[in-house]
Amino acid sequence: MARVxxxxxxxxxxxxxxxxxxxxxxxxxxxxxxxxxxxxxxxDLASGTASNPYGRAHFLIxxxxxxxxxxxxxxxxxxxxxxxxLSSGCVYKIAxxxxxxxxxxxxxxxxxxxxxEASAAMTSDEAMRAPDGSLNVAMAxxxxxxxxxxxxxxxxxxxxxxxxxxxxxxxxxxPSVQRVSC
Numbered sequence: 001m002a003r004v005x006x007x008x009x010x011x012x013x014x015x016x017x018x019x020x021x022x023x024x025x026x027x028x029x030x031x032x033x034x035x036x037x038x039x040x041x042x043x044d045l046a047s048g049t050a051s052n053p054y055g056r057a058h059f060l061i062x063x064x065x066x067x068x069x070x071x072x073x074x075x076x077x078x079x080x081x082x083x084x085x086l087s088s089g090c091v092y093k094i095a096x097x098x099x100x101x102x103x104x105x106x107x108x109x110x111x112x113x114x115x116x117e118a119s120a121a122m123t124s125d126e127a128m129r130a131p132d133g134s135l136n137v138a139m140a141x142x143x144x145x146x147x148x149x150x151x152x153x154x155x156x157x158x159x160x161x162x163x164x165x166x167x168x169x170x171x172x173x174x175p176s177v178q179r180v181s182c
Contacts, residue, residue: 039079040161040174073165073172078111078158080177085111086157090182091140094149094159096175099135103164106175108139108149111156120149135175 034042078086086092086108094106107121122137127147129135138144139159141151151157163172 034075034172034174039081039083039177040075040077043074043076073163075161075163075174076158077161077177078156080179082179084179086139086159086177087182088141088151088154088157091138091144091180093178093180094137094139094175095178096135096137096173097133098173099163099175101163101172105160105162106137106149107160107162108151108157109160110153111158120152122147122149137175138180 034040080086080092101124104124105121106123109120127135127137135147137147137149139149139151139157143150159177161174
């Protein structure tokens with residue numbers, strides 16, 4: 001009886017360890033830092049790369065279909081420029097200079113996948129740019145003049161920026177995320 005219990009325990013440890021390591025790889029191997037500045041991460045969806053299955057799993061595990069690599073790039077960020085976690089109770093300024101793309105979408109959703117249906121989004125079709133072409137978006141629970149995203153949930157947040165691929169080979173300048181107040 002003791003041998004059977006040890007075998008069952010060993011199998012359970014293997015299953016739990018395998019699941020935990022798969023989840024860790026999905027978040028670490030499937031993405032890479034996007035540029036030297038900021039905390040944005042780019043999800044690698046290019047076929048034929050070693051991180052491709054983990055990048056795709058990031059979307060599939062949450063019940064979302066990953067966008068086609070040839071059409072869109074997906075970036076996520078759950079930290080402000082100071083390195084603090086994004087929170088729905090704070091006000092943030094998301095500023096972009098040179099976010100040149102045919103189309104983009106910026107959304108604020110929960111960091112955990114329990115409430116994955118609740119997210120707020122803004123697209124390039126709705127955004128107002130300054131005369132110099134810069135873009136400023138406020139993320140706050142209460143209305144703010146100008147471009148505004150209201151987080152749909154309480155707690156920790158993750159920003160997701162989906163950008164259509166451009167015809168040029170220039171580097172994308174990702175937005176800064178600055179905490180204004182809490």
